[in-house]
Structures are given as C-alpha cells and as structure tokens.
Amino acid sequence: MLKLERRPQPSKAWVWLAPVVAVIATMIAGGALFAMLGKDPLVAIRTIFWDPLFSEFAFFYRPQLLVKGAPLILIAIGLSLGFRAGIWNIGAEGQYIVGALTGAGVGLAFYPLEGWFVFPLMVMAGALGGWAWAMIPAVLKVKFGTNEILVSLMLVYVAEQLLASMSLGLMKNPEGFGFPGSRNLQQYPSAHNAELIAGSGMHWGVVAAMIAVIFAYIMLTRHILGFHIRLTGEAPRAARFAGVNPGRLVLICLGLAGALAGLAGMFEVSGPAGRVSIDFNVGYGFTAIIVAFLGRLHPLGIALAGLLMALTYIGGEIAQSRLGVPAAAIQMFQGMLLFFLLAVDVMTNYRLRLTRREVA
Amino acid sequence: MKLTKLLTTAALALGLATGAMAQDTLKVGFVYVGPVGDGGWTYEHDKARQAVEAEFGDKVETVFVESVPEGPDAERVMTQMALDGAKLIFTTSFGFMDPTINVAAKFPDVKFEHATGYKRADNVSTYSARFYEGRAIQGHIAGKMTESNIIGYIGSYPIPEVIRGINSAFIHARKVNPDVQFKIVWAYTWFDPAKEADAAKVLIEQGADVILQHTDSTAPLAAAAEAGNIIGFGQASDMSEYADGPRVSSIIDNWAPYYIDRVKAVMDGTWTSTDTWDGIGPGMVGIGEITDRVPAEVKAEALALKEAIAKGEYHPFTGPLNKQDGSVWLADGEVADDGTLLGMDFYVEGIEGTIPN
Numbered sequence: 001m002l003k004l005e006r007r008p009q010p011s012k013a014w015v016w017l018a019p020v021v022a023v024i025a026t027m028i029a030g031g032a033l034f035a036m037l038g039k040d041p042l043v044a045i046r047t048i049f050w051d052p053l054f055s056e057f058a059f060f061y062r063p064q065l066l067v068k069g070a071p072l073i074l075i076a077i078g079l080s081l082g083f084r085a086g087i088w089n090i091g092a093e094g095q096y097i098v099g100a101l102t103g104a105g106v107g108l109a110f111y112p113l114e115g116w117f118v119f120p121l122m123v124m125a126g127a128l129g130g131w132a133w134a135m136i137p138a139v140l141k142v143k144f145g146t147n148e149i150l151v152s153l154m155l156v157y158v159a160e161q162l163l164a165s166m167s168l169g170l171m172k173n174p175e176g177f178g179f180p181g182s183r184n185l186q187q188y189p190s191a192h193n194a195e196l197i198a199g200s201g202m203h204w205g206v207v208a209a210m211i212a213v214i215f216a217y218i219m220l221t222r223h224i225l226g227f228h229i230r231l232t233g234e235a236p237r238a239a240r241f242a243g244v245n246p247g248r249l250v251l252i253c254l255g256l257a258g259a260l261a262g263l264a265g266m267f268e269v270s271g272p273a274g275r276v277s278i279d280f281n282v283g284y285g286f287t288a289i290i291v292a293f294l295g296r297l298h299p300l301g302i303a304l305a306g307l308l309m310a311l312t313y314i315g316g317e318i319a320q321s322r323l324g325v326p327a328a329a330i331q332m333f334q335g336m337l338l339f340f341l342l343a344v345d346v347m348t349n350y351r352l353r354l355t356r357r358e359v360a
Numbered sequence: 361m362k363l364t365k366l367l368t369t370a371a372l373a374l375g376l377a378t379g380a381m382a383q384d385t386l387k388v389g390f391v392y393v394g395p396v397g398d399g400g401w402t403y404e405h406d407k408a409r410q411a412v413e414a415e416f417g418d419k420v421e422t423v424f425v426e427s428v429p430e431g432p433d434a435e436r437v438m439t440q441m442a443l444d445g446a447k448l449i450f451t452t453s454f455g456f457m458d459p460t461i462n463v464a465a466k467f468p469d470v471k472f473e474h475a476t477g478y479k480r481a482d483n484v485s486t487y488s489a490r491f492y493e494g495r496a497i498q499g500h501i502a503g504k505m506t507e508s509n510i511i512g513y514i515g516s517y518p519i520p521e522v523i524r525g526i527n528s529a530f531i532h533a534r535k536v537n538p539d540v541q542f543k544i545v546w547a548y549t550w551f552d553p554a555k556e557a558d559a560a561k562v563l564i565e566q567g568a569d570v571i572l573q574h575t576d577s578t579a580p581l582a583a584a585a586e587a588g589n590i591i592g593f594g595q596a597s598d599m600s601e602y603a604d605g606p607r608v609s610s611i612i613d614n615w616a617p618y619y620i621d622r623v624k625a626v627m628d629g630t631w632t633s634t635d636t637w638d639g640i641g642p643g644m645v646g647i648g649e650i651t652d653r654v655p656a657e658v659k660a661e662a663l664a665l666k667e668a669i670a671k672g673e674y675h676p677f678t679g680p681l682n683k684q685d686g687s688v689w690l691a692d693g694e695v696a697d698d699g700t701l702l703g704m705d706f707y708v709e710g711i712e713g714t715i716p717n
Contacts, residue, residue: 057443064436164548168518168716177478178520178703184458272432278517278548279455282429317437320425322444327395327427 048315063201073306075288078257091152093285094159099262102129107191130262138254193271205267389441393453400576400596408615430455490639494611503533512563553579610648682709
C-alpha cells in the first residue's frame with residue numbers, strides 16, 4: 001500500500017525537481033487537452049514552447065519574451081520577499097496600476113517640455129506610488145492588525161476604479177476627441193521608455209528586473225535583512241528571540257513589493273503600453289504570484305519562471321492564431337502549471353512509502 | 361529603425377516564399393478583445409469572419425486570436441499575424457487603435473481595418489456603426505411600452521459612443537411619452553455578467569420596467585426575466601433566446617457585408633484607406649424582430665421610423681434640441697454634424713444626473 005510519510009527535512013532535490021516535473025506534467029495533460037480539441041498535441045506543444053524561441057520569426061519573439069517577462073519578474077521578486085516571511089501581498093495588481101498612474105502623471109504634467117530629468121522623475125514617482133499603495137495594508141496591519149491579504153486584494157478594485165476615472169477625466173488626452181485614455185507617451189521622447197537597443201526588447205523595465213534579481217539574491221544570502229526575512233518565515237519564534245521587529249518587517253516587505261510593482265507599472269505605461277487607458281492592467285500582478293511560487297521564491301528561479309510564463313503567453317497566442325486553439329484552452333494550460341506544481345510540491349515535504357498491509 | 365527593416369525584409373522574404381500560394385489564398389487576421397462566445401460584440405465580429413469564409417471559400421484563410429488585452433499584447437498578436445502572412449487584419453476594439461497604427465507602420469504591405477477608432481494611415485482604415493440609429497427605434501418602443509415611466513439604462517463607460525446612445529434613446533422616448541425618466545447606471549465594463557445583472561436589479565428596484573443596455577451579455581435580460589413584467593432589448597447580437605420573455609427587439613451589429621466588401625477590395629487590389637460610419641441603411645446596424653409583446657401599432661411606428669432612417673429621410677439628432685443645461689444645441693430642423701456626434705460629451709435636455717469622469 002502507498003503511504004505518504006513526512007520527511008524530517010524538506011527534500012533539497014525535490015525543491016528544484018518539482019517545477020521541472022510540473023512543466024512536463026503540464027505538457028502531457030495539456031497535450032491530451034489539445035488532442036481532445038482535435039489538434040495535433042505535438043504540434044501544439046511545439047508551437048507554444050519551441051516556435052517562439054527557434055522558429056523562422058524567433059528574432060521577433062525572443063525580445064518579446066523580455067517585454068512580457070520583465071514586469072512579471074519585477075513584481076514577483078518583490079512578492080517573494082514578503083511570501084518568504086509569511087506576509088501575503090495579493091494586491092500587486094493595484095500597486096502596479098497606481099505606480100503606472102503616478103509615473104505617467106508626472107510625465108503628462110511635464111508635457112510637452114523636453115528634458116533629461118523627466119524620465120528619472122517618472123521612475124521615482126512610479127516607485128513611490130506603488131509603495132504608498134502598499135503602505136495602506138501595511139500600516140493597517142501593523143497598527144490595527146487587519147488582514148493584509150484582504151486589504152491588499154480589495155485595494156486592487158479601488159485602483160481599477162481610480163484607473164478608469166483617470167482615463168476618463170484628469171489624464172484624458174485633450175486631443176483625443178473625447179475618447180478615454182491619455183496621450184501616448186511613446187510620442188513624447190522625454191517620457192518614453194524606449195528600447196535601449198532597437199529590436200532587442202530591452203527597455204529600462206527589463207534592466208530594472210535584472211537589477212532586482214541580483215539585489216534580491218544578494219540580500220537574501222548576504223544581508224541581515226534577508227536573514228530576518230528567511231528566519232521569520234521558517235521559525236517565527238526564533239526570529240522574535242533574534243530581535244526581529246515583525247511590524248518593521250511588514251512595512252519593509254510590503255513597501256518593497258509595492259515599489260517594485262509600481263516600477264513595473266511605470267515602465268509598462270511609458271514603454272510598451274504607451275498610454276493610461278481603462279484596460280491598462282492585464283493581470284501581471286496576479287500572474288506574478290504564480291511566477292513567484294513557480295520560481296520557488298528564489299530570485300534566479302523567479303527569473304526563469306517569469307520567462308517561462310511569458311513563453312506560454314506568446315506561444316499560446318501563436319497556437320491560437322495558427323492552430324485555432326481557443327483562448328480558454330491556453331488559459332487552462334497555464335492554470336495547469338500552478339496546479340501541477342502545487343501537487344508535485346507534496347513530494348518536497350513528504351515521501352511515498354510502500355508499506356505492507358497490516359493484519360487488523 | 362532596424363527592427364522595421366528586419367520585419368519588412370522577413371515579411372518580404374515570406375511573401376516571396378509563399379508567393380505562389382498567396383495568389384490563390386488571402387490570409388485575413390482578426391484580433392478580438394473578448395471571447396468569441398460572449399454572445400455580443402466579439403461574437404458578432406466572429407460571425408462576420410465566418411461569413412467571409414463562407415463567401416470566399418478556398419480563396420481566403422482566416423485566423424483569429426480572442427481575448428487579446430489592449431496594449432503591447434495586441435501589438436504582438438498583430439505582428440505575429442502579419443509575420444505569418446496575413447495581408448488584411450481586422451482589429452475589433454477601440455483600445456487596439458495605437459497598436460494598430462504602430463504595427464501598420466512596420467508592415468506597409470499589410471492592410472489594417474480598425475473598428476471604432478479615429479486614427480488612420482495609408483494602410484489603416486477605420487469603420488464603425490451608427491448604433492444611435494437603432495437606439496432611436498429602441499427609445500421609441502421603450503417610451504411607448506413603459507408604465508412606470510422609468511426607463512433603466514446600463515451604460516458601460518461614459519464615452520461618446522455610449523452617451524450618443526443614451527441621448528438618442530432618450531430623445532425618442534420623450535417624443536412619444538413626455539413623462540418618461542431615464543435612470544442611468546454605469547457598469548464600467550463591456551462584458552461582466554455579474555456586474556450587469558446587479559445593475560439591472562438596482563434599476564428594477566428603482567421602478568424601471570424597461571431596461572436598455574450598452575453592455576454585451578444577456579445577464580440584464582436574465583435579470584429582467586426573473587423580475588417578471590420587465591422588458592429589454594438584445595444588444596450587439598439578437599439575443600433571441602429571450603424572445604419569449606423580456607426581449608422585445610434588439611440592435612444587431614452586422615459586420616459581414618463590410619468585411620466581405622473589404623476582403624474583396626484587397627483581392628481586387630482596389631483597397632484604399634477609408635473612414636466608414638454606416639447605419640441601418642447599408643445594413644451595418646440591424647433591428648431584431650419586434651415581438652408580439654409590442655402592440656401592433658407601436659411596432660408599425662417603430663418600423664416606419666426604421667424605414668425613414670434607412671432611407672436617410674430622418675436623422676435621429678434633428679433640432680430643436682437643447683443641451684442638458686438648457687442651452688441651444690440644434691435649431692429647428694438642424695441636423696447634428698458627425699464631428700459633434702463623434703465627440704459627444706453632453707446629455708440632451710431632460711436627462712437627469714451628470715456624466716461621470
């Protein structure tokens with residue numbers, strides 16, 4: 001008989017094996033799904049995972065991986081710090097929106113003035129906006145003991161209303177014939193987060209994501225703050241003995257996550273998206289939660305997971321257009337990834353044992 | 361720009377490689393903002409895509425991607441279609457405007473058709489429908505049918521398109537029923553069955569016995585059916601599954617004639633960049649069958665109104681009309697110009713409440 005037995009220590013091997021097994025399981029189950037839809041499963045899987053990287057038009061898709069992956073990685077890095085310490089910021093989507101609004105707001109306020117200082121100010125405003133939005137659940141938690149999961153999540157809906165209001169009112173393009181949405185920052189050179197090398201997909205958001213990965217790695221392995229974060233998550237009692245101030249940690253973790261999400265929003269609105277519009281946010285803040293866990297809350301893992309997630313989006317679109325796979329099937333496919341990861345994760349903390357049936 | 365060059369070269373290379381095929385088959389791409397099963401906006405665009413396939417058979421190949429977020433994702437999907445050899449791409453949401461212009465600049469040989477926008481280029485046309493013509497007929501029926509004299513209106517976003525619809529419906533409801541009041545709820549969504557149902561319930565609680573909607577799902581009709589003795593209209597598609605219940609008529613988006621026309625133009629090499637704003641006359645706006653719940657005489661009036669609009673004898677925005685603040689908008693007999701209509705950001709006299717922003 002099969003029995004799950006708790007491991008005395010989480011398995012090191014399974015920690016890293018689980019995502020790989022989850023990806024393979026997703027390919028198999030996803031392939032079965034595509035087959036049931038009457039599509040050749042091998043062609044579908046190849047279209048999603050292989051074609052964006054190595055097909056004829058890979059020169060276009062590879063940079064797109066960076067464009068799509070950068071905000072995911074940037075947000076997920078911030079989230080992972082809190083998640084490690086048991087601080088659950090579910091509202092990165094809202095912080096992303098507010099960062100975009102404050103960043104774009106500064107840019108639009110300077111329009112049409114050209115100057116080198118416009119973009120750096122926008123970056124600061126974006127980070128501050130996201131930080132401030134995350135401070136609401138943080139302060140409420142520290143002062144009044146509210147649940148940060150609920151408060152941060154609810155603030156997403158508030159932020160969405162704020163976004164709609166800005167697109168229809170204050171930030172509406174005065175030359176837009178009454179249509180909602182702001183001016184296009186791509187046409188305002190001082191505020192445009194352009195590609196650093198044309199055709200490379202590298203914009204400042206990608207650079208920021210790389211820096212965030214490196215900093216998070218160093219902080220978690222070398223810095224006392226990283227040690228406190230890990231300690232709080234792994235042994236809260238020991239952390240208290242070690243003099244960790246839990247309130248301060250909440251403020252720092254939520255603040256960092258908010259600032260990074262705000263930056264992601266700001267880089268997106270000033271670069272690839274270009275304008276504040278009612279439907280500006282596309283769920284990066286929520287997808288980043290999957291990315292953080294898929295990457296094992298480890299900075300390097302998150303970088304890989306973010307790129308993998310981006311790959312499924314881009315490949316998924318190609319599969320829709322070339323093979324006629326419905327969008328819902330692609331979304332199911334992405335959902336399977338987290339599902340299988342959580343399922344396989346059991347193996348990290350438990351092992352399978354064959355036991356002989358005992359005589360009653 | 362280097363990328364532009366790369367893309368064009370690639371497209372050119374592909375064009376040469378598949379040149380033989382391209383002569384026989386025209387690849388047409390469709391970018392949708394919602395799922396094809398939404399029963400409303402995207403559903404109708406997809407029906408038109410199927411009509412294109414039915415019309416041209418082997419001579420076309422259509423591809424589509426649904427639920428595409430507006431912004432960089434849309435840009436990528438369009439680029440991918442162009443790289444894969446599409447020669448004509450329909451982008452069917454207002455939010456696809458800037459992405460369409462960006463991608464069109466990189467693929468001068470590919471034609472683009474953008475719905476409901478105002479930016480054009482040598483290879484970008486725009487098209488939209490005069491839905492306000494349908495709203496006039498809807499307002500007429502609503503004004504005649506209401507007993508509580510309260511008509512509920514579910515708005516999506518306070519943009520000119522939607523405000524135009526409210527004004528048109530209101531003018532024609534008031535014309536036949538001077539006591540009629542409009543209650544307007546903004547749902548801030550184009551498609552969200554739960555929110556739409558809530559909005560409908562709120563309006564019904566406030567005494568509305570006619571529900572008009574500018575959102576795409578059938579949820580308001582379902583809420584009306586549940587409440588009983590309430591009527592509503594199909595939006596974007598016919599929604600005839602509610603014809604035995606609350607649905608008394610509908611405004612149908614019929615893109616098929618336009619799409620077939622444009623595909624043909626590309627095949628014949630006669631395609632040029634145009635700005636189309638068609639209504640009931642050319643068949644872009646359809647009025648769904650008026651059910652027996654509407655008295656025969658009201659139905660006859662509604663059909664006569666439809667006829668007059670189709671023939672161009674009557675314009676739904678004909679003076680005398682005042683703005684909400686009482687100032688004169690159109691003098692007696694004066695007809696609104698398209699520019700004012702396209703940017704409409706005011707209510708006409710008689711509507712209560714302010715447009716949120």
